[in-house]
Amino acid sequence: MSMITQPTLVRDHSSKLLSGSAKVWFLFAVAGQLIFVFHILHFYGGATIKGDLAAWNEILYHGIITGDTMGNVALGIHLLLAAIITLGGPIQLTPWVQTHMRRFHRWNGRAYVVTAIVISLSGLYMIFGRGAVGGPVMGAGNTLNALMIMVCAVMTMYFAMMGKLDVHRHWALRLYLVVSGVWFFRVGFGLWILIHQGAPGHTDTFDGPFDIFLAFGHTLIPVALLQLYFWVKEKGGPPSRKTMTLGLVVLTALMAGGIFMATVIFWLPNS
């Protein structure tokens, strides 16, 4: 994520360590997101190609509902855009693409912002049209996620158009993290199961203490940690930069554990 790098910063050893740990975090996240995309394309795309849309209902909460044409269309658009946006984000944040493919960066960026807004609206349509997946707590958490995605999308676009590129980069990273909220949810759940070899605090109606934590945490925690990262990178001294580096290494290890479990529990069996 060297796109966060401020050219004016003195690039001392602790700054390099911090940037390096952010890059490693990003590489692990991209690897985990590619597995998620594989699940989406292989399971939903594969069933669609075979003409077996009923297979979607094996894992979805509402899925395809006979007679609910608008809801089914919203779901189909949602799943198609889910694969596109999960691939588009990492491409957009790759420094090489930003430097060498500027025209592509602009068009992919516009497409990403529009996709983020449409996928959020289709998600909201499903929640309020069909009833929240998992229950009211999950509904509230996902609504927050959708609202934050749309706010970050508008701010990212606005500051790009204003030419305020430092502020644009900050909002673009926030947007990437809130768009990844759905993925963080699955990784967070996987990590919880890995740590406890079970899911304490989780109920079938998704209103246990852990469910409430994750319903809002999957959006708020990554953004809060990113804010801390910006602050340490731009204003912190070497000790805080080294502490943040260590924190990112620990977070990366935890995320890798969560990716492993989500792959084994959610994605591979449903691919």
Ligand code: HEM
């Ligand atoms: C922005 C990134 C998003 C991605 C990549 C994404 C991805 C997905 C995927 C892959 C599924 C199918 C379940 C699975 O196989 O895991 C799904 C279902 C669903 N998503 Fe999203 N989603 C996103 C945002 C949202 C938002 C913001 C909302 C809510 C406002 C939402 C609401 C839903 C609902 C309600 C379903 C379930 C449909 C059902 O079970 O019948 N999604 N999403």
